[in-house]
Amino acid sequence: MKIAVCVKQVPDTEAVIQIAANGKGVVLDGLKFVLNPYDEYAVEEAIRTQEKQTGESIVATVGPARATEALRTAMAMGVDRGIHITEENAADLDSYTTAAVLAKALAGENCDVVFTGVKAVDDDCSQVTQILAELLGMPHITAVTAIEWQGKTAKMTRDIGGGAKEIWEMPLPCVVAVAKGINEPRYASLPGIMKAKKKPIDAKAATALGFGADYVASERIVQQTAFSLPPARKAGEKIDGSDPVVAAKAIVTYLQNEAKVI
Amino acid sequence: MANTILVLAELKQTALKKATLELVSKAAQLAKDKGLTVATLVLSGDKPVNLDQLAEYGCNQCYVVTKAELASYNPEWYTQAFVAACEQIKPDYVLGSFGSVGKDMLPKAATRLKTGVVSDCVGLEWQGNDLVATRPIYAGKAFVNVMAAERFPKIYNIRPNAFPVMQSKAASFAITTMDVAFNTAKPAGKLLDLQQGKSEKPDLTEADIVVSGGRALKSAENFKILEELADLLKAPVGASRAACDAGYRDHSAQVGQTGKVVNPNLYIACGISGAIQHLAGMKTSKCIIAINKDPEAPIFKIANYGIVGDLFTIVPELTKQLKAIL
Numbered sequence: 048m049k050i051a052v053c054v055k056q057v058p059d060t061e062a063v064i065q066i067a068a069n070g071k072g073v074v075l076d077g078l079k080f081v082l083n084p085y086d087e088y089a090v091e092e093a094i095r096t097q098e099k100q101t102g103e104s105i106v107a108t109v110g111p112a113r114a115t116e117a118l119r120t121a122m123a124m125g126v127d128r129g130i131h132i133t134e135e136n137a138a139d140l141d142s143y144t145t146a147a148v149l150a151k152a153l154a155g156e157n158c159d160v161v162f163t164g165v166k167a168v169d170d171d172c173s174q175v176t177q178i179l180a181e182l183l184g185m186p187h188i189t190a191v192t193a194i195e196w197q198g199k200t201a202k203m204t205r206d207i208g209g210g211a212k213e214i215w216e217m218p219l220p221c222v223v224a225v226a227k228g229i230n231e232p233r234y235a236s237l238p239g240i241m242k243a244k245k246k247p248i249d250a251k252a253a254t255a256l257g258f259g260a261d262y263v264a265s266e267r268i269v270q271q272t273a274f275s276l277p278p279a280r281k282a283g284e285k286i287d288g289s290d291p292v293v294a295a296k297a298i299v300t301y302l303q304n305e306a307k308v309i
Numbered sequence: 310m311a312n313t314i315l316v317l318a319e320l321k322q323t324a325l326k327k328a329t330l331e332l333v334s335k336a337a338q339l340a341k342d343k344g345l346t347v348a349t350l351v352l353s354g355d356k357p358v359n360l361d362q363l364a365e366y367g368c369n370q371c372y373v374v375t376k377a378e379l380a381s382y383n384p385e386w387y388t389q390a391f392v393a394a395c396e397q398i399k400p401d402y403v404l405g406s407f408g409s410v411g412k413d414m415l416p417k418a419a420t421r422l423k424t425g426v427v428s429d430c431v432g433l434e435w436q437g438n439d440l441v442a443t444r445p446i447y448a449g450k451a452f453v454n455v456m457a458a459e460r461f462p463k464i465y466n467i468r469p470n471a472f473p474v475m476q477s478k479a480a481s482f483a484i485t486t487m488d489v490a491f492n493t494a495k496p497a498g499k500l501l502d503l504q505q506g507k508s509e510k511p512d513l514t515e516a517d518i519v520v521s522g523g524r525a526l527k528s529a530e531n532f533k534i535l536e537e538l539a540d541l542l543k544a545p546v547g548a549s550r551a552a553c554d555a556g557y558r559d560h561s562a563q564v565g566q567t568g569k570v571v572n573p574n575l576y577i578a579c580g581i582s583g584a585i586q587h588l589a590g591m592k593t594s595k596c597i598i599a600i601n602k603d604p605e606a607p608i609f610k611i612a613n614y615g616i617v618g619d620l621f622t623i624v625p626e627l628t629k630q631l632k633a634i635l
Contacts, residue, residue: 277452302575
């Protein structure tokens with residue numbers, strides 16, 4: 048089985064986000080970058096699938112030079128090889144362009160399954176999975192919490208919120224966005240990290256895939272125009288809750304008069 | 310018809326979801342300034358009920374596609390129906406709900422229509438003749454304004470509860486049935502089974518009220534204290550990452566940057582300290598009540614009403630007092 052997983056390198060979730068002086072972006076200098084937390088589940092699922100089904104695994108990303116680290120992390124966990132489409136202005140890529148580049152990068156691979164995370168924790172768009180699938184001519188499924196491989200098909204459980212679950216039969220090939228909780232991502236072992244340094248990464252620019260030199264701007268469909276910080280939320284009243292009866296009464300009054308929910 | 314703003318409706322069984330009424334209300338508000346027609350597209354397997362109510366919220370035209378293939382959500386058949394409808398209606402703008410259907414399907418449908426989607430909009434206003442959307446990034450640590458390029462229709466996927474339901478009677482209203490021929494040769498998944506959630510409560514991301522607990526609850530068993538309160542308020546129960554990682558709640562209950570982002574009118578945080586990543590998942594809540602033993606807990610910096618005390622005594626007492634009046 049040929050298994051691909053698409054990942055993104057993003058700022059660590061501890062990061063304090065600041066707006067650039069010209070208001071046209073977020074300050075990325077000085078931030079710590081990591082493999083997108085949701086992608087860890089996708090990488091783990093790719094590796095487990097390879098362990099069960101045998102075959103080959105590939106991890107792919109579009110990103111600046113530092114994004115190689117995300118590929119090495121995935122390879123240290125066990126993925127065989129990487130594809131890095133280098134783009135220093137990756138922050139300017141919209142969901143469509145990211146997916147279009149990944150689709151071209153994977154076009155010749157003829158994968159049986161492509162795994163992704165449900166979203167990237169920087170832009171929170173939740174679109175690349177579906178666009179990638181559409182461009183590859185494959186069906187997709189999102190929020191998957193369990194998979195049972197059955198040869199040319201796979202039975203997958205999808206979380207649809209409110210505690211409800213759907214059971215799907217997916218044909219192969221397909222693109223699967225796995226949800227948190229589908230597995231416990233392994234920690235990369237020291238031998239794994241050492242081995243990863245020698246695993247191959249095919250690195251190239253998007254122009255090598257046939258995109259024009261100005262593709263970042265010309266392929267873009269959704270344009271980000273201005274960035275701002277959220278309105279500061281001020282602290283409200285704080286009361287002493289040492290007497291639960293008094294505290295509860297105060298909350299009830301608050302719910303009636305201020306929050307107006309009862 | 311050109312100059313139409315189209316709402317992609319979502320149903321719960323055969324009834325329109327509240328989120329759909331939110332979108333129609335917003336569409337009506339946007340349409341007013343520009344003389345647009347407000348239309349709604351309803352895709353379903355069974356004949357939907359009570360569509361006339363759409364006129365109360367400003368909808369002029371309702372298109373209904375009723376086909377067996379649409380009995381339950383399927384990305385391929387819903388995309389085909391939506392694309393066919395857009396090719397007939399030719400809307401300039403489409404509003405969808407950023408819930409489990411719209412969020413899953415619209416990026417695929419947009420790509421097939423060679424257009425784009427703006428995800429998770431919390432604001433949508435005219436700037437001159439352009440619609441500009443505001444959306445959170447970094448789980449709400451920042452906001453960005455976006456515009457779609459000159460592609461049509463421009464599709465905005467809107468966060469549930471971002472816009473209020475508002476009545477404004479439409480000048481005229483009509484329902485039109487539409488037929489769609491499906492290309493069954495397209496590869497697609499097949500739904501085998503649907504396992505309903507145990508409760509009738511809304512999903513965390515669409516709830517009006519959320520009751521949430523942190524690691525201070527100390528066990529899965531103790532979360533029953535929050536469930537009793539939540540049941541009274543008809544609210545789902547959320548949890549911090551620490552509580553989920555400790556096994557007290559399923560991962561699907563996690564509220565936060567790597568969990569669900571919720572936007573309720575009321576968020577009651579019990580024993581949650583308020584780590585940056587948790588706040589990212591709930592700080593757009595209109596009202597936040599926090600109960601925590603630690604007066605320095607970061608959550609108090611953003612709570613509208615903070616109670617410094619023991620949740621194990623306060624929450625059951627609160628439940629008891631509410632039972633008496635609800």
